[in-house]
Amino acid sequence: NAGVTQTPKFQVLKTGQSMTLQCAQDMNHEYMSWYRQDPGMGLRLIHYSVGAGITDQGEVPNGYNVSRSTTEDFPLRLLSAAPSQTSVYFCASSYLGTGVGEQYFGPGTRLTVT
């Protein structure tokens, strides 16, 4: 299994540009999520999904969109990039079961918005 994969690893955007961060998992996990991690802070949940066709907002959803058309893929779209979105973005997946504690994380995408 490849686990959770994310592309690209690094990205530089200009303010106002849009882009999509890709995330895929091959473990047939129902739950997928996107987090951002800023220096000196923990992970903050952006959006999550409990299955294909179902998405919901996390703590910091503004400026981001997601969709879940398949179990495997969960792309994150930045609509109009802002410097405040400079961060490291992690995608994670897990079985639902009785909780979503044991999440498997991808390697991250480091995004810089100038």
Added chain:
Amino acid sequence: GESVGLHLPTLSVQEGDNSIINCAYSNSASDYFIWYKQESGKGPQFIIDIRSNMDKRQGQRVTVLLNKTVKHLSLQIAATQPGDSAVYFCAEGEYGNKLVFGAGTILRVKS
């Protein structure tokens, strides 16, 4: 790797000693608690979890203690090794709901 954790609390321990990393949580309704380890330049990695109806759980070289009275969680690492150097995060969650992560603690192991 990325410079996460610039202002995080740091615990420095000698190789071979035991480490104790502490975490205060906020939601008394949380059903489970988890510890993650994040090495420089990598995504977080699950270490161990504990359900709210337990007060102790042991894994390989790690023990998690839960004190619901004071909303406190700790991770004990026995015989700390250089490979244990990382940022450690606690997280809490309710069944059917999302996880909330703490800010993290840096563990530095001195050889």
